[in-house]
Each structure stands twice: as C-alpha cells, then as structure tokens.
Amino acid sequence: MLADRRPVTASLGAYIHAPFCAKRCGYCxxxxxxxxxxxxxxxxxxxxxxxxxxxxxxWTPDVPVHSIFLGGGTPSLLAADDMSAILDRLRRRFRVLHDAEITVECNPESVTRVKLEAYRRAGVNRISLGVQAVDDQVLERLGRLHGAAAARAAFDAAREAGFGNVSVDLMYGLPGVERDDWRHGVETVLAWAPEHLSAYGLSLDPGSLWGASGVDGLPAEDAVVAQYWTLVSMARDHGFEHYEVSNYARPGYRSRHNLTYWRRGEYLAFGPGAAGFVADVRWANVKPVPRYCSETEAGRLPVDTCERLTDRQALAERLILGLRVADGVPASWLEERATGDGQLRTRIDWWQARGLLVFDNDRVRLTEEGYLLSDALFIDLL
Ligand code: SF4
Structure with missing residues (x-):
C-alpha cells in the first residue's frame, strides 16, 4: 500500500506499537x-x-523520519537488546534523522537505571513515564503495578541514565481523589522538574474493564473541572506552556511526534493495531498479536483497514486536530468549513462570544476554557 503513496510532507513520524502489559489496568x-x-x-x-x-x-531513502514513538502496551517491557534491534532495523530501512526525537513510553516498575542507560545507547532520547498518580491506594485501585516510591525512583533513574527530556503522565477525575489530593499529586510531580507533562481526564471507554462494569466513587463533573483548573494554574506557575488540550511543556520541549499528529502530518506505523497516515490515506494494522505476527511471517504487510477521507472530512479533521494546539489554525479553514452552514456559524459566534474561541489576526484558537469544552465544538465541526 505504501508503494502507491508518496508522502506529501518533507518528513515523517513513525509510531511503533508494543502491545504487551504485565497486567491490564481497569480504565485501559x-x-x-x-x-x-x-x-x-x-x-x-x-x-x-x-x-x-x-x-x-x-521513496524511503528520500523522505526522512523526524520522530519515533514507541507506545503501548508497555514498551519498557522490551529488553534493551530488543529495543536496540528494533530501532536499528528502522534506521536500516528508513532514513531516520540523526537528531530525530525518539520517545519510549515507560511504566515505572519496568525500568531501572541500567536498562534506561541501554535504551539511551540505542538512541532513545525522550522518556514518557506513566505515573498517573502518586498515591499508593489510588494506584492500586487503577490496577497499576507501581507505587508512588517506584514512580519517583523511575524518574530519578531516567535522570541518572542521562535523559534530559522526561515527560510524566498524570490522570485526573479519578475515583476517590479529592481536589487537595490532586493538588498534592501535581505539586509532587512538578517538584521533580520534568520537561513535559501530560494530564488526561479519566474516561470510561466501553473497551475497558471499568467501562464494562462501572466504577464507584467518581468525582462530580464540577470537581473534575476544578482539578483541570488547578493543574492549569500550577503548571503555568512552574513555567509550563499549556500547548495542547492535555499537554504542557517547558519552552522548547513540546512533543515533536505528537505535534505531527495534531498538525495532520504524515506518519508510518508498525506493530499490532498501529495506525499510519500517508498521502491522505489512513490505515490500521490488524490488532490481535498472533494474527499480526502470522501476516508478517507470511511476508504480507499486516494492514487491516484503509480509508481515504473526502475533502470535507479532511478539512474537519485538520480543524479538529489543529484546534487542539495552542497555535490554533488559519481562520480561513474555519471560514471554509462554515460556508453554507448557518447552524455552525451560529455556534462559532456563540463560542466566540463566550470567550472559548479567539480570532487573532488570521488565526483562530481555543482558549484554556475552550479546551475544556472542545469535544462539543469538535462534534459540530464534523
Ligand atoms: S494503561 Fe498502559 S499499562 Fe495499563 S493496561 Fe493499558 S497500556 Fe497497559
């Protein structure tokens, strides 16, 4: 499939899905x-x-790869030799830039300083640490295998291994977490001084254990909103830019790989269920690991689905992804989408009047309050 589609952008991202986990978390x-x-x-x-x-x-020798992201699953279950072999193979088959951002998602219990040093030697230069919370009881309830002390130890191990670009993942809106607990968690993590922070509100996806069975003790919606604002102000006070709905970075440390997604750039994909996007075609690999392996062993690319978006869908997607980022999108894109759609124009006016959407010269962007309600606007834009 890639053979018929030459990328239109100057460089690509590459996502590698490593699906294995030692235990399934309740919300996953x-x-x-x-x-x-x-x-x-x-x-x-x-x-x-x-x-x-x-x-x-x-075309592979002509189009460089500017970022690699190993996500999961738990990629940090990969032995250092396997990590090195996978990255070497990608470099051998594609033109990976020497300064490419190479991120690995790590779970605290699965890393040591020695392993992280070996990952660094393999070329990894950014760690995304799945901390989620810093309260042992909350972590146990989430189904995580680490406690607060292990999270801190993993962060320190990353620093000792020489990583100067570490991101920490947190979750808010968790059952049993009050506003002061959340404030304490954010304070704790900010005191570690990471370069980047991702914070996602808990959502009960039907594919998760909690989505199927329900979960007790979820905070009320206004309490979740309060947690969001607590994070926004504390991150700002510590010098972070709130550069995407759920992401905060110190200047110069925005995730290059994720910005590729949000700017609707192009990216390769490897691994079970991984999704790629090249020349306006989006594809996804087969999800079950044994089937994925059988396909590649038989010498076939393990593609499951493939779709080409209509121009209207592509515009909506460009708007939805671009509005997630603080820089926003050209106002002309929104104008084009609203042409002939009176209902959408009324909604845009309403969003603007409420201070959720701001027109700034020739660009339009969401405010931090707009981020909170962005899902509603994105539905309107579809
Ligand atoms: S949340 Fe992460 S560690 Fe937990 S089951 Fe899902 S992928 Fe694995």
Missing part, C-alpha cells in the same frame, strides 16, 4: 496483550519483518 482500552516471553520474542521478529516489508518502497 488500548490494544494490549498479556506479557509472555515467547509472545514477546515472536512480536520483536514480526515488527522488524514489517519494517523490512515496508522499507522496500522506492
């Missing part, structure tokens, strides 16, 4: 599989085979 709806050594070994061979198959395309 990602494409995961139980960790097991033989399955991991087969997966490592399969993902490198997929890179071999994709890498035969004629």
């Amino acid at each position: 709806a990602f494409n995961t599989a139980p960790w097991e050594p033989a399955a991991m070994a087969r997966y490592v061979r399969a993902v490198m085979r997929e890179m071999d198959l994709a890498g035969t395309v004629a």
